[in-house]
Amino acid sequence: MSSSSVSETGGPNFxxxxxxxxxxxxxxxxxxxxxxxxxxxxxxxxxxTVGIIYMLIKESMGFFAGDDINLWEFLTGTKWSVGRxxxxxxxxxxPLLSGTLRITAIAMILALPLGLVTAIYLSEYAPxxxxxxxxxxxxxxxxxxxxxxxxxxxxxxxxxLLAPLGEFKTFNATAAGIAVGILxxxxxASLAEDALRAVPRTLREGAYGLGSTKxxxxxxxxxxxALSGIISAFLLAVARAIGxxxxxxxxxxxxxxxxxxxRGPSQTMTGxxxxxxxxxxxxxxxPGYYSIYAVAALLFLITFGITLIxxxxxxxxxxxxx
Amino acid sequence: xxxxxxSNPKKESGRKLKSNVFAMVCLVISSLAVVILxxxxxxxxxxxxxxxxxxxxxxxxxEDNPEGxxxxxxxxGSALICLLCASVAIPIGIGTAxxxxxxQPRNKxxxxxxxxxxxxxxxxxxxxxxxxxxxxxxxxxxxxxxxxSIQVNKPxxxxxxxxxxxxxxTLGRTFVKFPAGDREETSIKLTQNEMCVDxxxxxxxxxxxxxxxxxxxxxxxxxxxxLRGRSASRLTERSPWxxxxxxxxxxxxxxxTLALVILPIVIISSQEAIRAVPRxxxxxxxxxxxxxxxVVRKTVLPAATPGIMTGAILSMSRAIGEAAPVLAVxxxxxxxxxxIKSLMDQTPVLPVTIYRxxxxxxxxxxxxxxxxxxxxxxxxxxxxxxxxxLRNRYEKKLS
Numbered sequence: 001m002s003s004s005s006v007s008e009t010g011g012p013n014f015x016x017x018x019x020x021x022x023x024x025x026x027x028x029x030x031x032x033x034x035x036x037x038x039x040x041x042x043x044x045x046x047x048x049t050v051g052i053i054y055m056l057i058k059e060s061m062g063f064f065a066g067d068d069i070n071l072w073e074f075l076t077g078t079k080w081s082v083g084r085x086x087x088x089x090x091x092x093x094x095p096l097l098s099g100t101l102r103i104t105a106i107a108m109i110l111a112l113p114l115g116l117v118t119a120i121y122l123s124e125y126a127p128x129x130x131x132x133x134x135x136x137x138x139x140x141x142x143x144x145x146x147x148x149x150x151x152x153x154x155x156x157x158x159x160x161l162l163a164p165l166g167e168f169k170t171f172n173a174t175a176a177g178i179a180v181g182i183l184x185x186x187x188x189a190s191l192a193e194d195a196l197r198a199v200p201r202t203l204r205e206g207a208y209g210l211g212s213t214k215x216x217x218x219x220x221x222x223x224x225x226a227l228s229g230i231i232s233a234f235l236l237a238v239a240r241a242i243g244x245x246x247x248x249x250x251x252x253x254x255x256x257x258x259x260x261x262x263r264g265p266s267q268t269m270t271g272x273x274x275x276x277x278x279x280x281x282x283x284x285x286x287p288g289y290y291s292i293y294a295v296a297a298l299l300f301l302i303t304f305g306i307t308l309i310x311x312x313x314x315x316x317x318x319x320x321x322x
Numbered sequence: 323x324x325x326x327x328x329s330n331p332k333k334e335s336g337r338k339l340k341s342n343v344f345a346m347v348c349l350v351i352s353s354l355a356v357v358i359l360x361x362x363x364x365x366x367x368x369x370x371x372x373x374x375x376x377x378x379x380x381x382x383x384x385e386d387n388p389e390g391x392x393x394x395x396x397x398x399g400s401a402l403i404c405l406l407c408a409s410v411a412i413p414i415g416i417g418t419a420x421x422x423x424x425x426q427p428r429n430k431x432x433x434x435x436x437x438x439x440x441x442x443x444x445x446x447x448x449x450x451x452x453x454x455x456x457x458x459x460x461x462x463x464x465x466x467x468x469x470x471s472i473q474v475n476k477p478x479x480x481x482x483x484x485x486x487x488x489x490x491x492t493l494g495r496t497f498v499k500f501p502a503g504d505r506e507e508t509s510i511k512l513t514q515n516e517m518c519v520d521x522x523x524x525x526x527x528x529x530x531x532x533x534x535x536x537x538x539x540x541x542x543x544x545x546x547x548x549l550r551g552r553s554a555s556r557l558t559e560r561s562p563w564x565x566x567x568x569x570x571x572x573x574x575x576x577x578x579t580l581a582l583v584i585l586p587i588v589i590i591s592s593q594e595a596i597r598a599v600p601r602x603x604x605x606x607x608x609x610x611x612x613x614x615x616x617v618v619r620k621t622v623l624p625a626a627t628p629g630i631m632t633g634a635i636l637s638m639s640r641a642i643g644e645a646a647p648v649l650a651v652x653x654x655x656x657x658x659x660x661x662i663k664s665l666m667d668q669t670p671v672l673p674v675t676i677y678r679x680x681x682x683x684x685x686x687x688x689x690x691x692x693x694x695x696x697x698x699x700x701x702x703x704x705x706x707x708x709x710x711x712l713r714n715r716y717e718k719k720l721s
Binding site for chain 2: 155246
């Protein structure tokens with residue numbers, strides 16, 4: 001076979017196969033070896049999941065094994081302190097969980113509307129020139145390490161944006177929430193834009209043909225048609241905000257509080273884990289050490305559950321248009 | 323009545339106005355992203371721009387001295403961990419992607435494995451990175467406590483590339499060392515003659531005496547004698563390929579943990595690159611009698627390589643910015659006195675340095691932190707530009 005024949009058929013030059021090949025017994029044996037290697041690669045990801053679940057269950061059981069702490073008190077308690085106070089442990093998850101929920105709520109109030117409107121603009125309205133600026137901006141914003149946004153929250157958002165508004169502490173839930181919201185905007189925008197763009201052209205043209213304006217087409221036809229994709233984007237953003245670590249570790253402070261006040265410090269589940277590792281005070285085998293795993297198990301359950309629901313919602317949506 | 327079929331001109335213009343106003347509102351809200359990005363960059367450059375100089379780029383962290391601190395070690399550590407992480411995650415990721423895209427098994431068990439892996443990957447991508455950090459701590463650092471963990475003043479359960487010595491002082495006031503053999507104590511008493519090596523590399527037998535007077539008077543000869551019962555302390559020399567199990571709080575643990583973090587991203591982007599290769603190319607190869615693996619190796623992979631590399635670089639830029647898993651696995655190290663000698667050493671990395679400096683009570687570290695952020699963002703910018711260049715080249719070739 002001549003080596004220049006492929007480009008005549010219009011195929012790209014660089015994918016020209018180096019043939020002829022011989023399908024011998026050897027090449028089939030090679031294939032068998034390679035396939036088993038590939039299966040080995042695929043098993044690594046399964047192993048990771050199994051490892052995470054095994055580790056969280058095993059070590060959390062170590063946490064609940066003693067007489068001091070039981071699962072019910074962990075899930076309903078409203079006091080969290082590492083170490084004994086007056087001879088008993090206070091491991092009630094609610095101060096940490098409420099911190100996570102407070103910050104997630106603030107982040108979502110910011111990120112969901114902004115992300116959705118940006119997605120609508122990008123998908124339905126944006127002229128090429130605006131798109132050429134907006135799209136790379138969102139990509140850069142998405143690529144900024146979260147620790148940088150944490151720095152931004154402490155050094156800019158709190159002193160410059162929040163301080164004039166009221167009595168905000170140096171470390172507070174609002175600044176952390178805003179920063180987490182900022183990092184969720186590109187996520188919501190790009191996922192929701194994908195969902196909006198997947199709506200078939202015919203729906204748009206039908207709406208225009210009936211005399212709808214662009215606004216009516218967008219809000220009454222396209223957004224409802226893409227709703228399941230948008231909801232799944234929202235759910236992924238919520239999961240991302242709950243699991244966000246470095247922003248809250250820097251900006252939300254290190255005291256677990258059980259309040260609704262967004263101006264004060266609020267340690268989250270992820271923040272607690274990072275602060276514990278950073279202090280390097282935990283000795284393996286103590287309740288303080290096992291508590292990391294119990295908190296991580298709850299965190300994993302919540303984020304895994306939300307991601308799963310998001311996927312199910314999106315899969316249903318896919319069926320609608322095929 | 324017939325009028326109802328035609329739109330009211332007044333109402334019509336109202337609807338159009340509404341639509342145009344909405345477009346403007348959308349534009350304003352969307353441009354918030356640009357405003358945020360500019361504010362963020364401006365804040366960081368104002369705070370840290372003037373701190374960037376060669377001393378800062380090459381220096382090390384110093385307690386309570388932000389002006390004298392630098393990020394040399396952190397940059398080196400980040401680069402090393404990123405390379406190690408990539409060399410683990412990229413082959414496994416590409417392998418998994420090939421398995422998922424090109425080998426649709428007919429066997430029932432394998433097919434369910436196929437579906438399970440695919441579902442699992444999208445779920446893994448949503449797991450918070452701190453959970454990976456805890457996984458890395460439990461598996462790599464402590465090895466599920468299957469072997470005794472590494473403790474201070476205790477021998478390491480299993481190691482390669484380390485030579486243990488005992489060091490002691492002779493009557494001639496020179497230091498000599500002798501091989502530890504099977505002894506594991508941190509300090510022993512001299513009880514027998516030992517074959518020793520002195521500072522110049524000469525080997526000789528160290529003789530023990532009970533009293534100083536028993537040794538020769540000549541200062542040169544005295545160097546071959548030591549008092550019986552004198553203590554000798556344990557000394558360990560590590561080669562560059564030094565390795566131990568469990569991996570402990572080492573940069574190898576951190577790199578492996580980060581590899582798990584980016585693995586789903588590598589797989590998903592490689593899958594997309596492989597999927598983008600036209601079917602006709604595969605079918606031409608099959609038509610020539612190639613086995614499936616030959617098709618993959620000789621046609622699909624070469625065609626998908628630019629796309630795969632783009633995804634790989636983007637995932638590496640994710641790994642280089644991750645702080646939480648590294649904090650969990652290595653602790654918040656800011657600097658080491660000896661630098662990196664082997665994969666079992668701890669090392670500071672850029673994101674952790676930024677985190678620790680940003681949280682420092684000494685306000686000067688705030689500026690140092692922003693300067694480090696500028697460096698990190700610069701590195702990310704370079705990596706992303708390479709990825710975009712690759713992507714553009716790739717798109718041209720296939721169209």
